[in-house]
Amino acid sequence: MRKSFGDKIIDGIIVFFMAIIVIIMVYPLWNTLITSFNEARDSMKGSLYLWPRKWTLFNYQSVFKTDKIFKAFIVSVARTLITTIVGVFISGLFAYVLSRKEFIFRKFLTTFMIMTMYINAGLIPQYFLYRNLGLINNFWVYVLPGLVGAFNVVVIRTYINSLPASLVESAKIDGASELKIYFNIIFPLCMPVLATVALWVAVGSWNSWFDSFIFAPKQELSTLQYEMMKILSSSMQSGVKQPDYLAESHTSRSTVTPNSLRAAMTMVATVPILVVYPFLQKYFVTVNIGSVKE
Amino acid sequence: MKSKRILTMLLVAVMIITVFSACGPVVTSPDTPAPTTAAKPKDGDTPAPGTDGDKLEPITFTMFVAGPGEAPPADNKIVQKIKEITGVTIDYEFLVGDMEQKVGIMIASGDYPDLIGAGQARGRFLNAGSFAALDDYLPNYPNLWKHYGDYMDRLRSVSNDGKVYILDIWSRQYWLNDGEDDFYEADYNGPAFWIQKDVLAWDGYTYPKTLDEFFDLLERYYEAHPTIDGQPTLPFEVHSQDWRSFCLKNAPQHLIGGRNEGDVVVDPDTLEVEIYQNKWYAKDYYKKLNEVYKKGLINPETFTRNYDQYLNVISNGRVLAMFDQQWNFQDGEFVLISEGKINRTYVPLGISYDGTPVPYNRVRNEGIIGGNGMGISIECKDVERALQFMDTLLEEDVHRLMYWGIEGEDYYVDANGRYRRTPEQKANFDNPDWRLANAGLVIGDQFPKLEGRYSNGNSTGAGTQPEERLENQFDYDKEFYQKYGYYTKSDFLPLMDHPGYPEVWSIFSTMEDDNIAKPIFDQITDLQNRYLPDVIMSTDFEAAWAEYAQRYESVDYPALEAEIERQIQMSLYE
């Protein structure tokens, strides 16, 4: 299809605005990156815009000073992978069930599920529940509570609803079982929305530290984010009264501030998860419905 | 339809069952902190308290610290040495997120660690009965008894039932000669009007004693130096973000000579308490600020600067003066020091209304004040062993390991028997990551410790060793202080005797939860934070102040005053 002259102008305008957006959107991360490579005390002076003034790797050394962070990294990867893979499969299945207009419990189950988004019992009863389930200081406390999210199910269901209803009907006539319809027809067609949900679940799981803090503070179960929160919060000590016994001469360059540490940590925690998206992008293409039908 | 009803009933039934089965906390009523059951070692071979002659069975204590910090790696050499000596490993958990949530859950569930660094959560833990009473144990441990024996009343004063639950970990001073060592007190880092040394030097090493003289000097210096290092000069900063708004609010109490109590002043004779943010000495202060604001000595952006931006402008050397506590802006000062701009660092001024310098918060050390430390939880697996561990930490040899390190590696002893450090050893200690991996401070900081002098006359830490401190002083500072006949920046303020009760702001952290003072205190804090910046920036000061004062009258602050008076009476030292 050849583009007209007018189309080309529109293309130009869109590309121009997108370029501006790219600059605005890339800047925060860029600023964080240069802060992470700049000496902490120098950063405190501000006006750090485009390039580090005093290069250092010390901020990163402070993040990686013990091997705890590597163990925590493995825990984080494990929880993210398991939650994402299992979560997406079973959320999709439930979404399929709820998309079936003739299902007699559809209304009830949908309401029952959606309500969970808006009710909040609070932390203390949640703690008791997990304790009774044996989830305190247990790896599965990272996985189970976030496995099926109502929001995700609704989003997938909406997508399924937008597919031609005839797909399911003709499969039923062919005598296919529900699970078979889900796995063979619905699942492949839903790749774009499932990829989106996978991204949500993965990012949520990767970024969370609160569940470690409250439910699994044990060192062996520490996650990357929790380990970083620990380093960060201990660096805040200098904001509180400094003990008198330290005769620091304060000329030392090997020092960190909460801000420089936060910058380095953000880079360490963000880069692995940023990589996920381009990988998922390949599922963001129109699926040929005809090909699945056959 | 019916299926719906069945499901609903099922749901209700399940919920009822859970309420009755699942939710009870491990109930431990607060008045029976049974040390006898929890403390007994398994097979009865109680190690003799205080002495650790035989090989001790290894034991691990879990410890929660309600404050920031970082656990040392297991291969830290001092941690290993102390493990060899005591057989004890401490498994730390430092607070990372919200204290209320973490502590609330700990209390509700009864899932306590063995040891608890109470920090700001002490009131929470005390009211919940989380600690084991230690009164009967302490006399059995010679070092602990020497440490606390004289202060039992103060330790008891924090609890409601008059027992010892929290062992103070700071401020137990061991001096050689009483009083004589005061010169070696640590640098003052509390509240004051802090002013750049360069401003005073420019004026011929003067000492402004009143607000008028102070702002007059700032104005003259500002006229002569409209920019500093190419950036606009900021004559006076009033930081007012969030909880750091003490920079905005706390000056008036000092201008009439008071200590840092927070939002009240206490009459030193009658111990009567007065809220001061609506009194004449507050009004006069804000009126002065309003006046200098109109002259351009205060930049309006000072009220919206976040903490980072505040440190920005300080570390650029552009701020001539501010009311603040030194620890709050010291990170900015460190930058100035590392760039050699010693003349842009600050000294405190004891400005007052009547023109004689007042002490602000330079208060003679009162030793142990009670409540500021750690406790042993009611779930502790072995109370006696824990106390014995702490007793051992108070041995001079063990203490030296934690605070000086290993002789020959981390410090050396000179010909006069004084502990000194080579520049390299100093540099190591300056590096927080090195300290975490190689020093024992992490242990020491959480437990009772010696402060002051060892029996051989050396200081209990490098920071208070006189030779080390003088060596660290910059030439600029030495000369600067000499012009005034001073030795340190602390000397800019007179020294005040301790008034005999804890600072009022700290009383709030041990108050019971439903104390009536708390909501009233919230209201006045809100009011002050919301109105004072407007008052300072207003074109018509009197009208703005009148509105603020009128709003103030709608708050029941006399009830707050009465309650604080009662609390002070309760916590008076003997």
Added chain:
Amino acid sequence: MFNKSAKGNFLDEVRKQKALILISVPYFVYFLIFSYLPLWGLTMAFQNYKPQLSFFEQEWIGFTHFRNLFTDPDFYRVMRNTLGMSIINLVLSFVTAIAFALFLNELTGPFFKFKRVVQTISYMPHFLSWIIVCGLVSNALSMDGGIINELLLATGLVKNKIHFLGEASYFWWIVGFTNVWKSMGWNSIIYLAAITSIDPALYEAAAIDGYGRFGRMWHITLPGIKSTIIILLILNAGWILNAGFEVQYILGSNGLVLDVSETIDIFVLKRGFGRSGGFAFGTAAGMFKTVVSVIVLTLCNKIADWVGEEKLI
């Protein structure tokens, strides 16, 4: 008679849908356990809750917490702020994310690679913590060399620098646009996914009918993702009282804008801070928010039904 046959039909249906029901059971149990079981904790809202006491030892105080909440002189102010910022956020974030997705979708052919780059970069701010983003926002808005003021001065749009963060009237919009900055790319992902379900044949047909680029966006793409938009709008409307607290807290905790910056979440945190009653008060406030959510949700669902759009339930 009628009942019986209805019951018969019902059982018939159950038999026919055995597979669907069997699949649903584990989900039902899952939500029951993880979301509904802990609801006993809502009783806290009616107690003078003390964590050290067991359930049976708590003191019951009826609606005191609710009374405290609703009679607090600041309650209506924080409700106004919450609703104001919530609505601004909702509108801004929906409009920007949808528009962004639509235009991104137009990057085809030679720009396909560029599209992926833009997409990947646009969602980066989402990964930065609020404290970093807000720090950059305060710096950009500062009068002390902040880029926004410098640009406004340079282009002659203003004569004097503007004290953005000290001016109450700007605050809600600053929060709104900060949200857009952080989340626009992230929020657009779902629309990009939804666009993939549009049948390509529709575009070809539209081209033949003589629709231009914008015509196709308006008549094909937008209707194609309408159901997703509506569903997300309903779900988000349910969170109308969650205007957030981090941005407002970091950017707005100075005396000059406190009046307009405090949301209900900040208010509840403040009132509950430093006392164990905080848990109970927070629970009471949470219950209030749930009730509002249910009402708004039901309303929106009804409206969607009336206008014949995809319903949530």
